[in-house]
Amino acid sequence: MKKLILAASCMAVLAGCNDADIASSNLSKAADNFQIQRRIVFYNTQSDTIMLTIEGLCSLGNQDKSGELSVVCKTGPTRFHKEFLGLSRNVTYVVQQLEDASVSDYHYKVVWKPAVLVPNIEIK
Known part of the structure; x- marks a missing residue:
C-alpha cells in the first residue's frame, strides 16, 4: 500500500513536468x-x-544563506574538499558543466543512500 501511495505521489508531482524539467x-x-x-568561476564585476x-x-x-556559497568537491573515493x-x-559566479551527461528525460531519478538512513553508531 505504501508503494502505491508513493508511486501515485510521484506521478502527481511529475504530471506538470516537461522533459526539460x-x-x-x-x-x-x-x-x-x-x-x-x-567548472565554477568567481568573477569580480567591479575590477573585471x-x-x-x-x-x-x-x-x-x-x-x-543569502550571500554565501559552499562548494564540496570529491577528490578521491572517500575524500572531499569544501570551500x-x-x-x-x-562578486558573482558561473557554473559550467564540462562534459555531457547521460540522464533520462522520461524517468525521474530518485537516489537512496542507505548509509544515511542507517546511522553509524560508535560504541565506546
Whole structure:
C-alpha cells in the first residue's frame, strides 16, 4: 500500500513536468552525487577580474544563506574538499558543466543512500 501511495505521489508531482524539467532535475541530482565535472568561476564585476576557479566533481551548497556559497568537491573515493565563499553585489559566479551527461528525460531519478538512513553508531 505504501508503494502505491508513493508511486501515485510521484506521478502527481511529475504530471506538470516537461522533459526539460525532468532532465534538469536529473542533472542536478547527478552533480550533487559527484558524477558531473564542473567548472565554477568567481568573477569580480567591479575590477573585471576572475577571483577564483574551482574544477572537478563538485556540488554547490543548496541550503546556503543569502550571500554565501559552499562548494564540496570529491577528490578521491572517500575524500572531499569544501570551500566557503562570500558573495557580494560585485562578486558573482558561473557554473559550467564540462562534459555531457547521460540522464533520462522520461524517468525521474530518485537516489537512496542507505548509509544515511542507517546511522553509524560508535560504541565506546
